[in-house]
Ligand SMILES: CC(=O)N[C@H]1[C@@H](OP(=O)(O)OP(=O)(O)OC[C@H]2O[C@@H](n3ccc(=O)[nH]c3=O)[C@H](O)[C@@H]2O)O[C@H](CO)[C@@H](O)[C@@H]1O[C@H](C)C(=O)N[C@@H](C)C(=O)N[C@H](CCC(=O)O)C(=O)O
């Protein structure tokens with residue numbers, strides 16, 4: 001593609017001699033850029049891509065886009081206002097503006113994005129539609145799974161994957177990092193969903209208002225006629241609703257009054273997780289295999305979206321939800337041979353913990369053991385509240401290590417002891433913390449292991465396993481008697 005075509009949406013002033021350069025690819029990494037590719041220099045959080053321009057030239061880049069003044073370069077250099085923003089536009093152009101060829105659904109909020117995305121995918125596929133899904137657990141395009149590095153893919157990879165998709169519908173989790181870093185710039189969404197907001201990422205955003213404002217930016221990217229679907233059961237959802245009402249956007253709400261498009265009635269936590277849901281006065285019963293009231297909210301958001309996507313028969317949505325088996329590491333249940341229940345969950349905010357621990361109570365837990373830790377170099381301000389919630393709802397809080405993210409282990413251990421000094425226990429080795437609970441439980445106890453979900457461990461622990469699930473399976477395998485640890 002000619003350079004001037006590639007940069008059509010980025011700049012209209014370009015040196016005449018640059019215009020007809022043929023660009024064969026795009027790269028943001030000097031080490032992997034190839035001959036005849038465009039290198040986009042990004043000032044990152046760790047290093048500045050502009051410092052690697054000369055390496056990129058050595059590797060054959062044919063032209064460069066960046067946002068800083070650069071002199072005496074051996075290849076054409078085009079300066080733009082924001083490299084990340086330009087990258088998204090350039091990538092979209094290079095891959096033929098693939099987002100325009102699909103129905104695109106963006107889901108934002110602190111908690112519930114992944115679960116809602118998977119539930120919606122399951123409903124749509126049960127109704128003969130095909131879906132691509134981009135999110136924190138995995139990416140799926142044309143039925144092919146690839147691992148996920150970020151919740152929201154970087155713009156270049158996102159546009160590439162969109163161009164490969166033959167699926168009818170794209171479901172995408174959109175993080176606040178993704179929005180700040182223009183990873184979805186240029187994409188016009190058909191549907192934007194807001195699940196909720198809770199304190200998180202205040203290492204990245206200065207305060208909750210800023211975090212909210214970034215999330216709300218997703219809704220500026222609704223295409224004309226696009227639909228906003230908002231959970232107004234929480235105050236941030238209400239705030240978003242009020243803001244969007246001032247614009248001419250179609251808004252549909254999940255809320256507690258009859259005028260809302262969907263309302264949740266009586267919640268019945270039983271062997272099957274059930275709730276009444278109402279569209280106006282018309283009620284229906286929602287049944288889920290996945291436990292927890294929070295999952296009733298996620299299922300309701302998926303239900304409402306499916307309705308707005310045109311699935312007329314509500315029974316076909318409800319039937320699909322009844323057969324939804326869950327998401328790896330999201331309230332995943334394991335039965336201990338003594339009749340205790342172990343749960344692996346990804347809760348990493350105070351609200352998520354409340355939902356998760358409360359669910360164990362609702363299901364009649366005798367004692368609740370809660371094992372969790374904190375990621376190094378991530379929002380420290382949420383830690384105290386998370387420990388308070390844990391102490392309040394569970395019977396024993398065992399703090400342990402989560403990803404260190406380069407924080408020295410001694411520093412993290414010290415933080416854990418300070419946080420848990422009043423009540424709980426600290427067992428730094430995560431696998432030994434799980435083993436401790438495994439050996440202590442009796443019939444009716446619930447052990448909640450939160451924070452990592454399906455993610456693999458970043459550092460080695462004493463038991464040679466890679467994830468919380470593997471540790472549970474290992475502990476069960478290590479018993480001399482028969483294998484009775486069952487994955488539900
Ligand atoms: C802090 C952060 O958000 N970092 C993201 C950012 O990377 P960065 O700015 O740190 O990149 P960098 O390492 O400084 O490099 C800058 C540039 O120099 C280039 N470079 C570097 C070295 C070299 O030799 N040559 C070279 O050209 C790099 O290729 C890059 O283009 O841009 C990258 C590409 O988009 C992201 O993958 C990366 O996410 C990292 C892995 C990350 O952990 N991000 C987290 C915080 C995040 O984004 N989380 C949200 C979800 C949050 C939630 O739970 O809700 C997400 O969407 O995943």
Ligand SMILES: Nc1ncnc2c1ncn2[C@@H]1O[C@H](COP(=O)(O)OP(=O)(O)OP(=O)(O)O)[C@@H](O)[C@H]1O
Nearest residue numbers: 110111112113114115136294297330345346347352
């Ligand atoms: N609707 C909800 N309200 C509150 N907490 C929730 C809700 N849904 C899920 N959770 C909690 O949040 C955790 C993460 O859920 P999920 O992965 O669906 O959310 P997410 O928004 O994709 O999070 P992340 O972006 O961090 O992956 C769950 O394991 C659960 O503890």
